[in-house]
Amino acid sequence: MTEFLENFPLANLTTFKLGGNARYFTECRNTDGMLDAIRFAESKNIRYHILGGGSNTIFSDDGFDGLVLKIASRGIQFVREPDGVMIVAAAGEQWDDVVKFCIRSGLGGVECLSGIPGLVGATPIQNVGAYGQEVAETILEVKAIDLLTLRTVRFRNSECRFGYRRSRFNQEDTGKFIITEVAFKLNTVVQPEIRYPELRSFIASSIEMEKLASEAEKLEAVRNGVLALRRKKSMVIDESDPNSQSAGSFFKNPVLTQDKFDHLLDLCRKNGIEDSPPTFPSGEGVKVPAAWLLEKAGFHKGFRKGGVGVSANHALALVNYGGTTRELLLLAEEIQSAIVQQFGILLEREPVLVQ
Ligand SMILES: Cc1cc2nc3c(=O)[nH]c(=O)nc-3n(C[C@H](O)[C@H](O)[C@H](O)COP(=O)(O)OP(=O)(O)OC[C@H]3O[C@@H](n4cnc5c(N)ncnc54)[C@H](O)[C@@H]3O)c2cc1C
Known part of the structure; x- marks a missing residue:
């Protein structure tokens, strides 16, 4: 029998430790449990969200007005x-x-x-x-x-x-x-x-x-x-390391066409940045480290804003130091718009926002 819990707190199911409650929550140990959960959500006419280990998930402070279906199958x-x-x-x-x-x-x-x-x-x-x-x-x-x-x-x-x-x-x-x-x-x-x-x-x-x-x-x-x-780099989950309360890299490394990369080099020169961005080989174009762009835009390791900030050990990880999802998303937006303004690149968020 699949059990459905009501008003279930979500924060501890994620590595960010952020978010409100789910209207319903269930753990599915096998395919039948997953099918039961979907039918339950359909019968109540509510949305459902599939949750794994919560290490790439940001739940809204208001929680989720639907069913969170946690995958718990083993083998x-x-x-x-x-x-x-x-x-x-x-x-x-x-x-x-x-x-x-x-x-x-x-x-x-x-x-x-x-x-x-x-x-x-x-x-x-x-x-x-x-x-x-x-x-x-x-x-x-x-x-x-x-x-x-x-x-x-x-x-x-x-x-x-x-x-x-x-x-x-x-x-x-x-x-x-x-x-x-x-x-x-x-x-x-x-x-x-x-x-x-x-x-x-x-x-x-x-x-x-x-x-x-x-x-x-x-x-x-x-x-x-x-x-x-x-x-x-605080890239393993460690309860004693506050910098690991993150989702790992918050932004994907942008992959640019050669034209866009040349434009980035022009903008760097115009902005008085002496060194050029390092690049990674990528079959799909020129991959530029998003961490480099963050640091050049002033969001260095250890940067704090309210209860959130940039990891002291990794420029690409945003960290919850006791803040809220709202603060985290505002910081992410501030970083994105600073980088658009300075480098003409819109960084893509890696973790999934569930609201
Ligand atoms: C400290 C830290 C370091 C990290 N380092 C890396 C790294 O080096 N490389 C890297 O790629 N990632 C990294 N990540 C990100 C993250 O660990 C990975 O993306 C991981 O695969 C997410 O797994 P999860 O089970 O926690 O997914 P969740 O966060 O639970 O879910 C992520 C997304 O997948 C969906 N989903 C999950 N399970 C299923 C399923 N069974 N069926 C359908 N949809 C599903 C969810 O609905 C959601 O959209 C890091 C994260 C942290 C916190």
């Missing part, structure tokens, strides 16, 4: 195949538990994604990525409930339309599916490939990789390197 299957291993994980598994499981099993492909909070079901949505890896590289298939027909559907990797922090699930198909399971294809014969320069030099300076005997040990060493770097 990880290990399927050996001739050319690798397939891991099938339920949407409600913690993503980092899946990463640990893969590393312990000597499976490569997700080690650089260590320490990212949230649940498996959300990983395909914004094509979670860090330190030169993205889930799109290992996702084989996404299983979901089609919210129009309530039937199960499957998407092969190429059908997910992955890009930088995007997929069909946060673009044209936003809100159309509940992801119930994700299958990943991982590599058994691995020499961890470390593409991100900061991680490469950190590992080179702290670990003698060639002395490690097994693949699992090498993957574990990469994981430890990633976690150490993430901790320094």
Whole structure:
């Protein structure tokens, strides 16, 4: 029997720890529970919102006048195949538990994604990525409930339309599916490939990789390197670190056409900025770090406004230091308009606003 709780506080279900109450709340441990919840919302003629780990979610101070449906399904299957291993994980598994499981099993492909909070079901949505890896590289298939027909559907990797922090699930198909399971294809014969320069030099300076005997040990060493770097930037959830009360990066790094990038360089010169923005390789254009734009626009690490601010350890993370959603959104708008004015670029918000 699916239980529906009324007037349920939402703040502690998110990493921002912000937001009011949900009119109704339920936890779904399996597909039947999810279908029950949808039918419940339909019978009451109310909206529903799918919640994973709440690490990319901002709830309004007024809460949500509908049903919040929390994904709580569990299970990880290990399927050996001739050319690798397939891991099938339920949407409600913690993503980092899946990463640990893969590393312990000597499976490569997700080690650089260590320490990212949230649940498996959300990983395909914004094509979670860090330190030169993205889930799109290992996702084989996404299983979901089609919210129009309530039937199960499957998407092969190429059908997910992955890009930088995007997929069909946060673009044209936003809100159309509940992801119930994700299958990943991982590599058994691995020499961890470390593409991100900061991680490469950190590992080179702290670990003698060639002395490690097994693949699992090498993957574990990469994981430890990633976690150490993430901790320094408050990018792992740590109750004792106030700077981690965030959603990670608040804005996506803008990807500019060459013309727009040249225009940005002109504006930088006009604004008396001597250094040029660093750029990342991106198949889709020129990727500029949003953190650089924030700092140049005066929103440096540690900037505070009321109960919210910019993380003291990462210029791209907005943090709740005891404020409200309203304050957070006002700060985000202030940053966006300053950057539009100075650089002609509208930064896109990464976390999802639910109101
Ligand atoms: C400290 C910190 C560091 C972070 N670092 C990174 C990083 O390095 N890289 C990165 O990419 N992200 C990062 N993030 C962002 C976040 O962790 C990821 O986006 C994560 O995948 C969100 O998962 P979640 O389960 O918490 O999603 P939620 O916040 O619960 O949901 C996010 C969105 O997905 C939808 N959704 C969730 N589950 C499902 C489902 N099963 N079916 C359909 N829709 C669903 C929700 O409706 C919502 O629209 C970070 C966040 C924090 C707080």
